[in-house]
Amino acid sequence: RSATKVRKDIIASAVETGNLKLIIRGGVGVDNIDVTYAESKGIKVRNTPKSSSLAVAELALGHMFSLARFIGIANVTMREGKWNKNKYTGIELSGKTLGLIGFGRIGRELAKKAKALEMKIIYNDILGPTKDCPEYSFVSLDQLLTDSDFISLHLPGNEDESPVIGKPEFSKMKDGVYLINCARGSVVDEAALLEALNSGKIAGAGIDVFPEEPTKNLELVNHERVSVTPHIGASTKEAQKRIGEEIISIIKDNF
Numbered sequence: 001r002s003a004t005k006v007r008k009d010i011i012a013s014a015v016e017t018g019n020l021k022l023i024i025r026g027g028v029g030v031d032n033i034d035v036t037y038a039e040s041k042g043i044k045v046r047n048t049p050k051s052s053s054l055a056v057a058e059l060a061l062g063h064m065f066s067l068a069r070f071i072g073i074a075n076v077t078m079r080e081g082k083w084n085k086n087k088y089t090g091i092e093l094s095g096k097t098l099g100l101i102g103f104g105r106i107g108r109e110l111a112k113k114a115k116a117l118e119m120k121i122i123y124n125d126i127l128g129p130t131k132d133c134p135e136y137s138f139v140s141l142d143q144l145l146t147d148s149d150f151i152s153l154h155l156p157g158n159e160d161e162s163p164v165i166g167k168p169e170f171s172k173m174k175d176g177v178y179l180i181n182c183a184r185g186s187v188v189d190e191a192a193l194l195e196a197l198n199s200g201k202i203a204g205a206g207i208d209v210f211p212e213e214p215t216k217n218l219e220l221v222n223h224e225r226v227s228v229t230p231h232i233g234a235s236t237k238e239a240q241k242r243i244g245e246e247i248i249s250i251i252k253d254n255f
Helices: 008-017 035-040 053-068 071-079 105-116 141-147 167-172 190-199 237-254
Strands: 022-025 044-047 097-101 120-124 150-153 177-181 202-207 226-228
Touching: 008 035, 022 237, 035 044, 044 237, 053 071, 053 105, 053 150, 053 177, 053 202, 053 226, 053 237, 097 105, 097 141, 105 120, 120 141, 141 167, 167 190, 190 202
Parallel strands: 022 044, 097 120, 097 150, 150 177, 177 202, 202 226
Antiparallel strands: none
């Protein structure tokens, strides 16, 4: 899966044998595979984008609840013998605006769940507005940053791994916004995020992915207004079963 790197040297060695025909990523992104080089050598590259959408969307929603109601930090402080009832006055998701940056399968699954909670859904996607989801509003990225109470990222990121969300983008957001990243670690500038958290610009951040994994950014991980998980977006029994089934289907379709 994501930990396995199929780079040029491995592919080149496989080309010499003439046996490798297909590389399948058991997950959504293929950034751990040198796709262009593989395909230039006649090797097909596929992924399993359908299988983990539900799991990742549920985790993103879980981080939203954790931040809005202090679930994570309350677990920590209660185990330390503290009773911070008066400190943890949260907010309700109902009535809040959720901005989705990236509106593929995962973004749409999260939109369905958030709509059931009576959230207002706006989105931005590089492909523009979608025709089959008229109940959600397509907006410019600037408007999304300005209007959202919660922002959830669901995009592959830039090829050069430059951040999509950095200091300029944080400056455009509402004071007290919540940011969720279950996409790719490179999508968010961690230093800018820490600065925004410490200044109070960002009320909380839910993070499942990091530029370096395992992450060494302990200041971010230990921040009291951060909810963190170790890249477990697709780690459900159901999703793993679907991934296996989709891999088999891909092999059958190609041979």
